[in-house]
Amino acid sequence: MHDSHPLASAALSMVPSPVLARMVALLTRIMRRRHPHLVENFGRLDHGIIHIEPTDLPHRFEIEYGAGQMDVRLLTEDDPPPPDARIRGSLAALIALLEGRIDSDALFFTRDIEITGSTEVSVAVRNTLDREEIVMRDEIAALFGPFERPARRIGRRLDRVIGLARTQVATLHAKLHEANVPSRDLAAECDELRAEVKALKTRLAKMDVRQMRTAGNAATGAP
Amino acid sequence: MSLELVCPAGTPAALRAAIDAGADTVYCGFRDCTNARNYPGLNFDVREMAEGVEYAHRHGRKVLAAVNTFPRAGDPAPWHAAIDNAAAAGIDAVILADLGVLDYAQRRHPELRRHLSVQASASNELSIAFYRDRFDIKRVVLPRVLSVEQVAALVRRIGIETEVFAFGSVGPMSEGRCFLSSYITGLSPTTEGACAPASHVSYRDDGASTLSRLGDVTLNRFRQGEPAAYPTPCKGRYVTHGRATYLFEEPVALNAIDILGDLKAAGVTALKIEGRQRSRAYVTEVVSSFRKAIDALERGSNEAVANKLASVAEGQRETTGAYRKGWR
Structure with a gap:
């Protein structure tokens, strides 16, 4: 469905939390500068907090937005569960989402990402990010x-x-x-088989009734 | 005349993606209750709409504005403003459903082209003729209830352009008038612009499965690995006779890519891709597939365009829906 990115998750897993926290803060500052509309659009939303949890990383992130601001930070182990919403998925899926390379509904349909909590918050975040053309490689390069x-x-x-x-x-x-x-005709084939099974079941039920009636008649001696 | 490819855009980035992927026309809505995809973070403000129109026109394409919800009692101002703003942005046509909004647009902006939205549910000759004669609509978006033969019969009789759905979500064919959603949430899809308002949708993980809820009502339960459906009442699984089944509509997407020749032969003007609420990745994927298929049809090529759209289809399943009425 989406590209795996074992190198990125392995590299990020090895970065100590304090260093990663500073990188996240710096990256957020750079993204604010490079994507002013992103901040503007997050600022237009009602206040919300969402936790982003890559399943293949030991780290979790928080996006807080609304009332004219947008902030991203690394969470510590002691941080409480998200007050509003949480999105979980592989780092590759989450980066593909952030960059608009993959459809979030498709990931949701296939259960490659899990959304819990307020859907209003997760939908608002998804739509706001999708408005921007972000390429993580370029954002990270800007750190240098x-x-x-x-x-x-x-x-x-x-x-x-x-x-x-x-x-x-x-x-x-x-x-x-x-x-x-998977064949494109699979769904149609299933529909046909379902209809066939239904017809056979009806036929079988009718035969059962007929047989019971015949058996009953035989017992009572009726014609 | 080639089939016109009409594509959705929920954001300015999706509009650019649609045009870059080969859309002839893009439709979008303002960031309020006046369009039928009123979700947080989605849609265009007035400046973005004007910029989108400018981008499309620079590439020789068109932009339509959907103002296709129904005004609340005593509060027509947002709908009037949407029509005025669409006209000011240089929109090529507005897509309208409500009689009062149609009347306002015709009186205030007679030169602004009007299309009849699917939300108006005009599916027969008499109904379409009324909108055509009274409001001078130039195009009708047909509800997803008609077979190809019925579409052809209508095209022959109504004398205006027809636009039909080619890809996207399939509803239980009441087209935006879902009373179940209104009953559950207290919000009207026809006036608020969302059939499952995000504010009322929630998901809960109970370990073995995920539950989707709208308001206080559990709509569905998905086991690990089972394809999920949209959290709308029409895609809920309900228990009857002790068995949980999709009573109204299964999670499946309409896909007419294999019957484009039939639709063209029926005299259809334009094909509509549904999904302003979807991402720009969806837009790029679906639009480029349909662009290839339409171009192949125009070339008279027999080569089948590989259909790779199942991955973005709801429930990973596709149907030709009412066009073939395969359930009969």
Whole structure:
């Protein structure tokens, strides 16, 4: 469904919490500067707090917004459960969502992400993020200040290497599961089979009634 | 004449994505109760609408504004403002449903092209002729209740353009007039613009499964790995005779990509993709697939366009719905 990104989750898992917290604060400042409409649109919403929980990371994040502001912070273990809403999913799925590369409803339909709590909050956050064209690689490259361009180049090269690996794995996966590729006619076929089973059941019920009647008649001697 | 591809945009980014993916026309709504997809964080303010129109026109495409909910008693101002703002933004047409809003648009902005929204539920010749003759509507968006043959019969008789749904959610065919949602939430989908207001939707995890709720009513329970449905009353699973089943509508999406030739032969003008509430990733995926299919149809190519849309379809299932009426 979406690309896996084991390198990113492995790397982030190793970053100590205090360092990651400072990186998140810096990244938020940069995103505020690079995406003024994002802050403006979050600021227009009613106040809300949502927790973002990558299932393959030991870290959780919080987005607080409304009343003209937007803030992102790293949560500690002692932070209480989210007051409003929570979205859980793999880091790759969450980044794909943030970048608008994947449809959140599709992820929800397949249960690749889990949403709990206030839907108003999660829908508002999803829609507000989807208004912006965010590429995480570029946002992270911007962290490097004057070294942004070389960082971006390295990021692109890494992406290419990871992309190639992903394609190879996806091809292998597809080959292994060729027999399982769902047919477009599957739904129609199911409908037909369902109708057939229903018709057979009706026929069987009628035969049962007829048989019972015949058996009853035989017992009473009626014709 | 090629089939016109009419695509949804809930945000300015989705509008650009739709145009870049090959939409001929994009439809969107203002950020309030005047459009039928009134969800938090979604839709356009006046400035964004004007910028969207500018972007579309620069690429030779059109933008339609949906002002397709029904004014609240004694409060027509938001609907009047939406019509005025759409006209000021240079919109190519407005999509309207309510008689009073149609009347206002015709009197105040006679030069502004008017389309009849699916929310008006005009599905027969007499009804469409009334809107055509009284409000000079140029196009009707047909409800999702008609077979291809019925669409063809209507096209021959009504003398205006027709737009039909080609992809997206399927409702229980009352088109925006869901009394169940109103009963459960106390909010009217027709005046508030949301059939399952996000403020009333919640999800609860009970370990083995997830429960979706609208207000105080549990609509559905999904086991781990089971495809989920929208949290709307029409997609709820209800227990009758001891068995939980989808009484009204199963989680399945309409997909007419394989019958575009039939729809064109029926005389349809435009194909509508549903989903202003969906992401720009959905918009890009669905619009580019339909663009390829329409172009292949125009070339007279027999090559089937690979249908990869099941992944964005509700419940991962697709149907041709009323076009084929396969349940009969």
